Amino acid sequence: MTHEGTATAMQSDALLAVRGLVSGYGRVETLHGVDIEVKAGEITAIIGPNGSGKSTLLKALAGLIPTWKGDVTFDGRDIAGISAHRLVGNGICVVPQGRVVFPGLTVEENLKLSAFSVRDSSIVKRRLEDAYELFPMLRERRASLAGSLSGGEQVLLSIAKVPMLQPKMLLIDEPSLGLSPKMMSLVYSKITELAEGGLTVLVVEQNVKKALEIAQTLIVIVLGEVRYIGSPEALQNDVDLGTLFLEGKL
Numbered sequence: 001m002t003h004e005g006t007a008t009a010m011q012s013d014a015l016l017a018v019r020g021l022v023s024g025y026g027r028v029e030t031l032h033g034v035d036i037e038v039k040a041g042e043i044t045a046i047i048g049p050n051g052s053g054k055s056t057l058l059k060a061l062a063g064l065i066p067t068w069k070g071d072v073t074f075d076g077r078d079i080a081g082i083s084a085h086r087l088v089g090n091g092i093c094v095v096p097q098g099r100v101v102f103p104g105l106t107v108e109e110n111l112k113l114s115a116f117s118v119r120d121s122s123i124v125k126r127r128l129e130d131a132y133e134l135f136p137m138l139r140e141r142r143a144s145l146a147g148s149l150s151g152g153e154q155v156l157l158s159i160a161k162v163p164m165l166q167p168k169m170l171l172i173d174e175p176s177l178g179l180s181p182k183m184m185s186l187v188y189s190k191i192t193e194l195a196e197g198g199l200t201v202l203v204v205e206q207n208v209k210k211a212l213e214i215a216q217t218l219i220v221i222v223l224g225e226v227r228y229i230g231s232p233e234a235l236q237n238d239v240d241l242g243t244l245f246l247e248g249k250l
């Protein structure tokens with residue numbers, strides 16, 4: 001196991017710290033004690049083979065499945081096992097794998113709904129403007145049903161929750177799944193733009209090349225365990241893991 005971070009790094013600027021996280025489905029344990037940290041303002045990408053537990057980790061952090069054991073600290077608060085709904089109030093915005101918009105509602109209704117917790121309508125209006133500024137194509141399609149958008153546009157709509165909710169952190173699972181290279185680049189340029197504006201991002205990404213390109217920190221999960229956490233550069237220089245990646249064995 002390669003852990004670049006030392007004990008000192010562990011106490012530093014982590015916005016999210018996870019210790020010994022165990023979770024699974026029914027009686028089957030899928031995550032076997034995961035330790036990770038996510039630094040504030042960074043993009044951290046989780047990569048690993050199919051079925052290794054990437055989505056399970058995100059779901060456990062997002063309160064979508066129970067945490068069996070372990071500590072999850074976000075911004076100094078213990079958030080292990082709290083519901084997805086309550087996470088919003090803590091400054092975490094979750095975009096799970098798959099289509100996550102309400103297809104029968106318009107783009108604008110979807111955006112307004114994502115800010116359900118914001119009671120002041122003038123704030124919602126202002127944030128809607130921010131969302132449209134960041135995603136001009138959503139402004140053009142504001143009156144269209146979300147279900148009529150392309151897959152990529154739907155991903156952008158789900159990411160537009162960020163200006164609507166102004167969270168500290170975004171947890172997002174495979175935003176690039178099924179997208180054309182052009183749309184994938186657009187999605188990641190928006191995520192990068194948000195990160196440059198101070199958003200902390202934890203993203204699951206199948207596309208290793210893309211993950212290496214956009215992330216400051218990479219986490220490799222294999223069979224429910226963290227095999228690597230550190231910089232993309234160090235991973236590429238890691239003889240064992242780096243070779244496995246380059247040979248397409250991971």
Ligand SMILES: Nc1ncnc2c1ncn2[C@@H]1O[C@H](COP(=O)(O)OP(=O)(O)OP(=O)(O)O)[C@@H](O)[C@H]1O
Nearest residue numbers: 025026030048049050051052053054055056057206
């Ligand atoms: N809802 C579920 N019920 C039972 N087992 C599940 C469920 N979802 C996932 N699993 C199992 O948990 C393990 C980890 O799955 P997970 O979806 O976290 O993998 P992943 O790394 O996200 O894979 P992929 O790259 O295919 O998305 C797998 O063995 C999978 O079959």
Ligand SMILES: [Mg+2]
Nearest residue numbers: 054055056097
């Ligand atoms: Mg997955």
